[in-house]
Amino acid sequence: MKVLMLGWELPPHNSGGLGVACYQLCKALSRHNIEMEFILPYFSDEQPDFMKLTAASPRGVTEIIKSGIAYDSYKYRYQDGHEEYHDLYSQVAMYEHAVASMADEMEFDIVHAHDWLTFRAAMRLKIKTGTPIVLHVHSVEADRAGGEHGNPLVRDIEESAFLMADRILAVSDFTRRAIHHEYGIPLDKIEVVHNSIDHDGIVQLEPDNIYRYLATMKGQGYKVITNIGRLTIQKGLPNWLRAAQLVVQREPKTLFLVVGSGDQYQELIELSAELGIGKNVIFTGFQRGKAWRDAFAISDLFVMPSVSEPFGLTPLEAAVYGAPSLISKQSGVAEVLHSCLRVDFWDVSEMANQMIAAVRSSALRDQLLENARAEVSMMSWREAADKVYAVYQRHVAQEVALA
Amino acid sequence: MSKAIVLYLHVHQPYRVRHYTALEAGHNHDYFQAHYDHRTSNERILHKVAEKSYIPTNRKLVELLNRHPEFKLSMSITGTVLEQLEEWSPAALHSFQELVATGRVEIVAETYHHSLAFFYSLPEFEAQVQMHKEKIQKLFGQTPQVFRNTELAYNNDLAYWADRAGFKGILAEGWDPVLGWRSPNYVYRPSYTDNIRLLMKNYKLSDDIAFRFGDHNWAEWPLTADKFSHWLNETGDATNFNLFMDYETFGEHQWEASGIFDFLDALPAQWLKTPGNSFMTVSEACDTFEPNDQIDVPQTITWADTERDLSAWLGNKIQQEAIIDLYALGGAILRTNDLALIEDWRRLQTSDHFYYMCTKWWNDGDIHAYFSPYESPYDAYINFMNAYHDLRYRLAEKGVSV
Missing domain, CATH: 3.40.50.2000 (Glycogen Phosphorylase B;)
Known part of the structure; x- marks a missing residue:
């Protein structure tokens, strides 16, 4: 054929x-x-x-x-x-x-x-x-x-x-x-x-994480919550930042890492300043390779807050490189990955609630990651x-x- | 040779934690009060189960007790469900009282809050057993003689405790690795005990009714009272058939349309047709039969899952962290003498909360087979821990550092 x-x-x-x-x-x-x-x-x-x-x-x-x-x-x-x-x-x-x-x-x-x-x-x-x-x-x-x-x-x-x-x-x-x-x-x-997900494409993480500043902050009790993806309207990042504000009010030692570029870049920087969480939000721009993998690895939680995500591979990649996920219910990947937190993209307070839970509980993060990895390893x-x-x-x- | 059916039914409902967020903690303390339409509404669930199971089953049981003077049964009923019945379904509570008033229904002792306290705090466990005993005396005018622990969680230590506490019997799962070549259809004596007797659930026969009854793919479907009595009569190696199951088997796990009430209706007459056959309560079985052998259970067994251990409640990290953190608050909470705070802490000890956090089956994606009012085990954990954080907040408000 x-x-x-x-x-x-x-x-x-x-x-x-x-x-x-x-x-x-x-x-x-x-x-x-x-x-x-x-x-x-x-x-x-x-x-x-x-x-x-x-x-x-x-x-x-x-x-x-x-x-x-x-x-x-x-x-x-x-x-x-x-x-x-x-x-x-x-x-x-x-x-x-x-x-x-x-x-x-x-x-x-x-x-x-x-x-x-x-x-x-x-x-x-x-x-x-x-x-x-x-x-x-x-x-x-x-x-x-x-x-x-x-x-x-x-x-x-x-x-x-x-x-x-x-x-x-x-x-x-x-x-x-x-x-x-x-x-x-x-x-x-x-x-x-x-x-x-293609298991052959998985690259071994190197022992030194490129985000040295974040590693140091983690040593001082900070937790890192990350988004990796294009900064466009589809990805739902303004809601995520609004939820981040609620998290920082209760758990001030939380940092938000934004990896990616796109037409909302400036808008998101302005919004985080407006919300008073400018010093908690770190923009890295678009990253590939080691810097991309290390972003997952340094994270305590990966968040994909998309408004509409037909599939969304990143939560699977996050599991591979060491981060549990919180994903919007408006995503296709939620149909194949069960070991993750889920939220409606518009539900800012519930998004904050779940991020706070992840920040507070290592047991929750570890269990999510362990179970997600088991699921991902079965995919082909x-x-x-x-x-x-x-x-x-x-x-x-x-x-x-x-x- | 005479043989007895020892029918024992377990009645329980937890106080489910509603969708309770980190943003609410410190503001509202009403963890157990969901909106009536919500999946976690305890009131709505209680109304449903009372209507589908408790009321029709009690009606049937009273009818059977009146019709057959030889018919007897035992049941356990937790403090948390009794409180809910008092508040939301006095009619169903009355139907239980009516049942016990016949004098042929024995109530079994357990923890008031259906907790796993035995494994975390012996004083707390004993306090809950005492609370339950007092509640039963007050509502039913009976003092329990036989003990069952939450989820039939059992080991030698528990039997030793129950023996010392003066119970004449204790219930456990008749799990094959424990029984070995022996049959569950006899009375046993637990290791390291003097007087207490051990009754072990015949899980095959019990599950034929509790789980398989309505399964059209089961080779024995449809199960009739005639067929079931025949199986028991054909079993030579037996004095007592311990049929232990959830009360909600009747009308809730097995719907009325399955014919479960007809089965129940026909069973006493069918069984009593054979001379020598009888029904016994758990105490009667302990008093009547000499122990056949000694049973040694160093590890903890339960009546759940293929593993028959505590892994459905305590198998993963979130379950373990949640329960350890909860019990760690115990001393500080009890010292406050704040009864509302203590009661909320105890309601969070109910084993169901930890069961909802089980991820054993979750990875398979078989979410429909998983019975829980939450969307995921992680949601169950998050709600629970937010309530836990609020308990800490309430302690902190009183100036207690935790």
């Missing part, structure tokens, strides 16, 4: 969870008897051994230079030497046209597309070739807009793609219900394929891959039967 994967990013050129999830899923899928070709909107010098990577380049383009993250502009360099910058919408359109023009030279039995950025291309392929399309939803526009309506252009793409899809895969039941709720798609058209991408493969088989068999 030949599968054409349409995706927007893969590590190391990824901005967040989307690229990681695509990569891990494909890797796990390669255990099955399938050939995968993954079409990216840029040239990648990485070449994994389990699938073929192809850049969907418009005619005449010799190089696409990704700057920063997935949602930024790309620079396109042409054969004749001239360069053009394209914003996200025009990239989506260029990707769609490029994929459509490449379709004639490629052989595939099924198309598997990841998130709205590639859905227009998937629809074109279905119209052009009649191949079944499977749409994999890592987030919908309402998630990214923090529960608001979001961008109507993006919503249009999502809606028509969901209607046209042969099958929709959602990274959680939370997302499955969001697709149903936002677009009226029948629930039985949508299947839940939970993300997982294999289950997700098996589900996806079963979907392929069903739809390819259907096509054969119809033909």
Whole structure:
């Protein structure tokens, strides 16, 4: 069976969870008897051994230079030497046209597309070739807009793609219900394929933690509560800071570590000053590698207060690197991780209540972490891959039967 | 050969801690008063269980006692449920009193607060046993002769204590590793004791009624009084069948639609059909049969889970920390002589609180199999510890440093 994967990013050129999830899923899928070709909107010098990577380049383009993250502009360099910058919408359109023009030279039995950025291309392929399309939803526009309506252009793409899809895969039941709720798609058209965690990618922690200041403060009885992620409306950080204020009033020896960057960066700094907890909140900016891992390791509690989190891998990573979690009930990961504290993202006083409990009780922190680690150690991408493969088989068999 | 059924039913409801936050601690002290609609509302749960179980079961039992002069049973009823009945369901309390007034229902001694105090503070344990005895005397005009500890938690030390305290009998789980080749269907003598007798629960027969009765996948379903009596009659190796179970088996764990009340209705007549068969209360069994052997239980056994130990209450770190911290406050709290404070501290000792914090089954994601009014064991712990912190606050207010 030949599968054409349409995706927007893969590590190391990824901005967040989307690229990681695509990569891990494909890797796990390669255990099955399938050939995968993954079409990216840029040239990648990485070449994994389990699938073929192809850049969907418009005619005449010799190089696409990704700057920063997935949602930024790309620079396109042409054969004749001239360069053009394209914003996200025009990239989506260029990707769609490029994929459509490449379709004639490629052989595939099924198309598997990841998130709205590639859905227009998937629809074109279905119209052009009649191949079944499977749409994999890592987030919908309402998630990214923090529960608001979001961008109507993006919503249009999502809606028509969901209607046209042969099958929709959602990274959680939370997302499955969001697709149903936002677009009226029948629930039985949508299947839940939970993300997982890749145990091979776990890096051993080094004995010296990079956050030396925090380590010293902990020695003086301070506790550290951490958020790691993009600082955007989706992530619910203003509520978390308001809860932090209530915590500091009762447990003054509590520090809040904010690891990440995003458009709320300044707003959050201002808010913590306004709340009078400026000296308890530490912003580190975006971190990778050791500084990212050590942030979990130094933490007494990791908090993911997202307004809407389709899956949310970080609580699993927190468990791996040594922090118990408090997560919002509006997250998909709550469906697979039971050993954690949970709260509604809007319930500031309950969020404070649970953080205070974690600050006060080492038994609670230890038990949460021990149980979460036991749960995480049982997780694998294999289950997700098996589900996806079963979907392929069903739809390819259907096509054969119809033909 | 004569054989007796020793039926013993356990009645208990805890004072569940409501959703009580760290922000409230120091302001409100009403940990046990949830809004009526909330899952942790003790009043609502009591109304439900009284209506579904206590009242209809007592009605049936009184009817059976009137119909069969040979029918007898024993029961234990905790102080915490008695207080709730007094406050919220006097009709159900009256139906229990009516039952005991027949003179053929024996009440078993235990701790007033259904606590694990025996393992943490002997003086506190003895105080609660005394409180319970006085409450039973007051409400039922009876003085208990036989002892059971919370969750049937039992070991040699407890038997030794009960012997010294003058009880004629004590109850325990008839757990195979303890019994070895021996049968639970006899009276035994605990090691290191002089006079006391040990009655051990026949868990297979008890669980056939308490757990499996309504299970349509069980090979023996449907269980009839005829079939059950037949099993007992066919068992040669026995003098007394100790059928110990929660009172809520009737109408709550096994719903009325399962036919559990019909089973109960038919059992005495069916059993008494065979000459020599009888019913005995726990005291009668202790008085009637000579001990068959001596039973040695150095480790603590309970009637719960496949492990039959205390791990469902004290198996993890949060359970252990919570109970140790709670008992550590004991001396300071008792010295205040503040009865409301002491009572709140004792209500927090009820074993159910620690059971709700059990994470043994939680990791499997099998949350539906887990009976608790809380969303998670961690929530149970957080509410409990916030109440604990408020106890400390109340002590601090009195100038006691803790």
